[in-house]
Amino acid sequence: MxxxxxxxxxxxxxxxxxxxxxxxxxxxxxxxxxxxxxxxxxxxxxxxxxxxxxxxxxKDEPLSLVLNSAIERINEYLAPELGENAIQKGVDSGLDVSPEATAERIASLSTSFYAAFKEQHPGEDEATVLTSFIETISSGIEKGFGEARDILEGLDVLEGGIASDIDQTFELVQEKLAAFEAMILDMNEFTESEEMLDA
Structure with a gap:
């Protein structure tokens, strides 16, 4: 082009x-x-x-817009904690933009910054930091999806399969964030149990 x-x-x-x-x-x-x-x-x-x-x-790849919009908003929300462009926006043109692949990229890109976010909150309880992190990235994701929907609606392409793909992608992202949160909490409980046994 x-x-x-x-x-x-x-x-x-x-x-x-x-x-x-x-x-x-x-x-x-x-x-x-x-x-x-x-x-x-x-x-x-x-x-x-x-x-x-x-x-x-x-019109050809609306989920690409969703991905870019979500990444921009996540970057915006993480900027106060981790600096500008914490998540790189390089998206290849041959990228798989199915709901599953898009949700995986959004979730994995955003959750990959948990360790850096946690370092910005030394001495705070793991559950509190995790909750704050999930709320921060969730706000960015929700805003990004909303903006993408508005753009697609303005172009009169938010209908049928496109709308359902976006809904499915959003639901999958939420599932992946919940799984990430559960995994971190389980790891934290395991670490605390080990520390109690070692004491």
Whole structure:
């Protein structure tokens, strides 16, 4: 798609330059010599194509939008504790965007920061820190899903299979977060039991 945009942009600029040469007695003009109106037209043409590319991409893979939106919101919510862009947003174009795979990525990316979050709360009870962490990432996930739904609704593509895929993805994320929380609590209980036996 970026090749298409680059090609269109170059063709648009060449066409504008060609028009400008004819209008100025065949004096060659460079891109920087284009009139403000010509520059604005070329810029608008590129913007229109970029918008179309986004809409086409969203319609083709709406769960990719959900994943990106959730990651952005999780990053936002974790930023005060762990700094900017705690979760990297690099998503490959060939990525599996099924509800199961998307839910797994959202849950695993967000829960992978539990140890760093816990380090920011030394001396606090494990259950309290875990609850705070789950609430923090859950808020980001809910906001991300909400934004993705709003975008898809605005594009008139939130219907049928897309809506049910998003609902299924959200439910799977919630299940994975609950499983993560239970696992951490079980590990904590096991560690406490071992410490009592060793004492």
């Amino acid at each position: 970026s090749d298409l945009l680059s090609s269109f942009s170059a063709n648009s600029i060449q066409a504008d330059q060609s028009f400008a040469r004819r209008a100025t007695d065949n004096k060659p003009q460079t891109v920087t010599e284009m009139t403000p109106a010509q520059q604005q037209k070329a810029s608008m043409n590129v913007s229109i194509l970029e918008s179309a590319a986004v809409i086409i991409g969203v």
